[in-house]
Amino acid sequence: MYESLFQPLTVRGLTLKNRIVFAPTSMGLKSGDFLAHIDRIARGGAGLIVIGDVPVLPSPMFSLYTPEGLDFYRQITQTAHAGGAKISAQLHMSDSDVQGLQRYLPDLRAGRITPDNLRRKLNDMTGDFITGLPVERIQTIIDGFGQAAILARDAGFDMIQIHGDRMCGSFSSSIYNHRADAYGGSPENRARFAVSCVQAVRRAVPDMPIEYKLAVRQEDPHYGNAGILTDELPVFVPLLDAAGVDCYEVALANHGALTDTIPPHNHPYFSEPGCFLKFCDLVRPLTNRPLCGVGGLGDPDFAAAQVDSGRVDYIALSRPLIADPDWPRLVQNGQTDQIFRCVRCNRACLGGMQQHQGTHCVFDEKRRAARGE
Template sequence: MYETIQTPFNYGGLTLKNRIIFAPTTFGLSDEDYFEKIRRIAAGGCAMIIVGDVPVGKSHFGKSLFDKKGFAFYQKVIGIAHDNDCKVCAQLHQSDSNIKAMLKYVPGVLTKRISMQELRPLLNNEVAPYITNMPHKKVKEITSAFGTAAVLAKKAGFDMIQIHGDRMCGSFSSSIYNHRTDEYGGTAENRARFAVEAVSAVREKLPDMPIDYKLAVRQENPHYGNAGVIEDELKVFVPMLEKAGVTSFHVTLANHSDLENTIPPKNHPYFGEPGCFLKFCDEVRQYTNLPICGVGGLTDPDFVEKQLADGRIQCAAMSRQLLADPDWVNKLKNGHADQIHRCVRCNKKCLGGLMQHQGTHCIYEK
């Protein structure tokens, strides 16, 4: 059973030992606790771990490839994964948060007049003016930095690069946030330019590196997500990204709305079903033959096997399920599917723990 899940696959130029990928996840943990999470997930049998939010420049808010301590941190993560026969992908991103605009909210946050839930929409309101008014020179510097960061990522030992299609790439892509009147704004082709240049910068520096693209899709009727690519514009974005050098697509819902939309609980009014974002994979498939990785409510091995066997997706990405049971893959391999701790998509200790500054955990943890 579960032969497709366990079959090795060439994912955009990188051979994976099976079809299961750990999706990029924010943990909010100490380094040692994070390393232990990575060790358990890698040892549990998944084929690749995507390390989320690797900055394309120096950073005061997270680990960066551009300083010795950050570089060593990523090397440690890669070493842990590789020791467990698990590939590692660096999700390169540039934040679209306006740091200067954020500062005005700091007093309110410190005095608890502004909660973290209230802060998120306030920061989202700052995105449009930041993207729209960004100097042309700075835009070019950032897209070029993706190439520089990719070189460092390869030097550190990463096996694949993923371009984060939300964050700044997604905000430039979105007509909701991008009101520019130069070559980066207006038409879908122009709004795709930032992401295309970011991909091209990586491809120019690393001609043979597999490049995954986190394709964040914005949905209307009903409206979910504010950044990313609207469904009707996928026919423009997907071919342009492929031509620029993308070798696979990781497809999901666009961000910049409530976190419970992009990380939906089981009782979500629209995305409560298993495989809740796979309909976006179906739409992307119309415009490319490249491998597609699906994500969203993928917990049941029978369901996942069918999606893979039918060719609807080529790989399945999970975060909460592998937090609930890092040994998901190994249990299938050893004939113990009945022993899997199934993620119930309650969001209590994962998203809830992160929002409460307690770190990303799971109700199954002792």
Template sequence: MTKGAYAKLHHDMQHFVTEASVDQLTAIKNSIAQCARKAQKAGIDAIEIHGDRLLGSLCSKLLNHRTDNYGGSLENRTRYALEVLQAIKEAAPSMMVEYKLPIITVNPDGSLRGKGGLLEDEAVEFAKMLDAAGIDMIQVAQANHTGNMGDTIPPMGAVPYNWTLGACEKVKAVVSCPVATVGRVVSVEAGEKILEDGTADIIGYGRSLLTDPDIANKVEKGECIRECLNCNKGCVDAIQSRRYLSCVLNAENGDEETIFIQPCTETKNVAIVGAGLAGLEAARVAYKRGHTVTVFEKSNRLGGQINIASVPPRKDEILRSVQYYEKFLPGKVDIQLNHEPTMDELNGFDHVILAIGAHNMDLPMPVENSNVVSSWDILNGQEVSGKCVVLGGGLVGAETAEYLANKGLEVSIVEMMDKIAAQESETVLPLMEADFEKHNVQKFVNTRVSEIKDNVIYAVNTKDETNVEIAADTIVNALGSKKNVFDDSKLTVPFTYVGDCSGERTADIASAIRTGYKAANEI
């Protein structure tokens, strides 16, 4: 069985649902009630009934094909969920009970998004039943069981902000209990607007609390909040792959007991060279520890490669990673743009952190009389024309190809491995693939380029050793990046490398953040 087929079986309930007997349903209900009783005894104040999973499957027209009292009509399909609620209330009468109400939404093309749960009209009716049964709170959310967690927890640019709010407003209009909304409510300001408008009573933050667990405390103190990118790389991808849950922007996430900012024992003057994410995170942590920090950046803005990573379709939200530092650092850290420090300047500090980044690597094969441009230059605004062939189907190459295709150019991708954008989130890949198909982007995988001459790419298919020739007007070099090198031989003070320049392989966002955090926390 292929990995893809296994994943679909594992996550799409329609492929492996079996009908539970009434005795099994009763046993599960009693177990849930006993869990609630024990939670109450342990001092827990509230419990959420996750109305997706088993309960959502029974509620669903799409998944529930029973012919007994738990199937057929809306009353029958929701019977078990109400029985579970009643059992919990009897077992734990002082417990506040919330019901997560999953709604099968409709995509722009008319297809249904989700299988477990209820279509919107039925969900509103079921909300009335829950309210009458004494539920304390309802959270309106997207239904699951689609085979792609991006349908339930959408990545940046996939759906509008606050995308389930319309359904929440309809539920709120017919119930007396508080109603919560969830789903790409990224900023506190957006949440406050929803509350002010009265379209929901409570804002449910999910991924955002992985990025910054102190949202509530920071709002109270008026402090800057680090906002979630909705990239799904540290969290949702980890869930799908059964890996350790994390956040690319939060170096402490999941390890708060052992990884935390420690106040310095001696205040030092720290210089940071480079204002990409690694340098900016190092600046933040060094400042929080009590050091005096100066950031040198040779360009005229913060962010480094994030500024080009934000250019491809759906990627502009990645700029939130830089905007956080633009809000937090001024007034706390001396930021010197358009300034490449001299060695004498750096030797005047107590410690230097080098975050000088990377550059688009040169093509390794012979090139003669051909129009070759780098993916970095294209994403920085260089205009190209004609038939474009992107060499390298990694994340940068795939995103550059999608960017060019959306500009109306004819695009092909050449990749030596067997997969395009292998590092991309599994929740983003379907969107990218759909865009490739829409714009007829050609993909040459398992293809090794031997030489480029007169704007013709000469390559070999590594599977069958056949020759491949591709003519192009523009050849885009997206074969990867290479770390920038700094001559540290004349540095007379302690120094540390972070981010792209710190190892043999260049860093992703998570590595940049973590190396910057660690270096600053150890000064």
């Protein structure tokens, strides 16, 4: 019944053993806990693990550019491989105005503004930041995508995911991008930054598969501020294809509430299983590249039906694999009754991250007890 989920998928010479991906998920865990989590997910049977938010440029966070950072990423890739999974680096370039942010830090520390309010203020500053970014800086960032891809390959990653949200998404969006040069104005111009980043990665690592996280925004009702407007997908997708994208993960664009892109079960609009698949349906006629669905795909019957019908070629799960890393193994063995199913409460996963406690699941204790861990 679930055979389609366990068919191998080959992308630019890389064969994934099944169609199940651990979606990019920043976990805010200390390095030992993070490695343990990756180990658990790999041993649970996911074919591919995407490491979220790997910085494109040198950064105070763990980055590919320092010996310690590179060594940590090497440990991550070795852990995934030892557990039988392939591993991808989500190359991420923030579009936050870090200098603008400084002026709010005293208020944040004193509790005068909440992290949510700060996030809103940062989103509000995005337009000016993207519109005013000097061309030399843009070129440095584009080159950084290529350089980071080489370092990711050296660290043992099998694949690159380009984060099509954040800076790529802000350049794509007429809401944020008001530039009057070659990077702004028409949809073709607004696609130029993302296309150049893809080209830089393709040139740097010609043999590595590139997945693009296609961040889609919609009007009526309005959701997502960065990303590609549904009506402009016919311009963007062929350009990204031609630049060297091998496959797409399709999701809602960000820069609104985090609960829109990570929707809880009671979200006013995205509460249904497979809530973002309608965007895959829009992309499907525009490319022959494999498409990955994400968002509320934790029910194995529903997920398998989407692959069976060809609506998507593979699926990405974030919260369902946080709730139960053994999801793939249990589905393959027909033991779906033993899965701890994500209820999309967002309490310990997104909530844990927001409270700086790391990403966990409300079912952790029960699951560990049930599995004797």
